[in-house]
Amino acid sequence: MAVYTDISDEDLARLLAGFGLSEPLAFKGIAEGIQNSNFLLETAEGRFILTVYERDVRAEELPYFLGLLTWLADQGFPSARPVAGKDGGYLQSIDGKPVALVEFLPGLSVRRPTVAHCREAGVGLAWLHQAGLGYGERRANDLGQASWAGLFAGHAADAEALKPGLAATIEADLAHLAAHWPGDLPGGVIHADFFPDNVFFREGRFAAAIDFYFACDDALAYDLAICLNAWCFESDGSFNVTAAAAMIAGYESRRPLSPAERAALPILAHGAAMRFFLTRLADWGATPAGALVRPKDPMEYERKLAVHRAGLVVVA
């Protein structure tokens, strides 16, 4: 349950006054999510999500993310527009932690995406890439390919504990990725965590995207590769070529890929699997047994890495 911060009635009244809103009609914690404390809030002015930033999000980076949400909403993309406070800024604070308020977005995420959902997610991702063009702020991808060897360095023993021999396999993957990583693909703002839990649908159509706190500048096709891993694997670990083709077709209905981008998708997806394996591995080692939030399983991504290693991800 991701509500780490209690908000008293007095604190809530102070926060709402700071955002220029009237008294709460409803206010409750949201159990989903891992990183931050999220609350659903209703006032006479509408429904909102109040977020207390707890960890992993660096306070100095919040203006980039909140500025991006505003920019995307201004372009007509369905992301949650932040509410500006009476001081003109987007942040208030509680117990020294930053707090933002964004518009509530209708729609539901899906646990088991169908081929049709994959197509729609592709449409939404390409829409996001187009809407991000022209955003004036820059943020380097601190979890990009250049960071992976360093990320792994401190966790080789954790990998061995998961599966004997895994550290050497990952080292070989890292060398392969470093040698073949494409350097000159079209870039822009990427979401970088466009997983099924961060995408909302309404009546089967893409409706909105949330959780932009990994957004950064990188190759646009890398974002699509992240999605191929997150959306197109079956629970038995096999890669669903039909779902992937539908996702790519949905993407290309709004933003056609160049031949170089298309050719790079297998290596980008191999790298994208490495990125999520590594952060899950780091969290796995750092989470004490019995912690409030269960860390995500790194082995799910090791199984995806194995599929990429075997060259089984074919995108026609």
Ligand SMILES: Nc1ncnc2c1ncn2[C@@H]1O[C@H](COP(=O)(O)OP(=O)(O)OP(=O)(O)O)[C@@H](O)[C@H]1O
């Ligand atoms: N703008 C929004 N409109 C409607 N619901 C939202 C909105 N933002 C967040 N939510 C709800 O809150 C839940 C948690 O949000 P989110 O995934 O951003 O949490 P988190 O802890 O920051 O993320 P993570 O998934 O990285 O742990 C979502 O699953 C969704 O149900």
Ligand SMILES: N[C@@H](CCO)C(=O)O
């Ligand atoms: N989507 C990430 C979690 C961070 O939001 C993962 O599945 O590892």
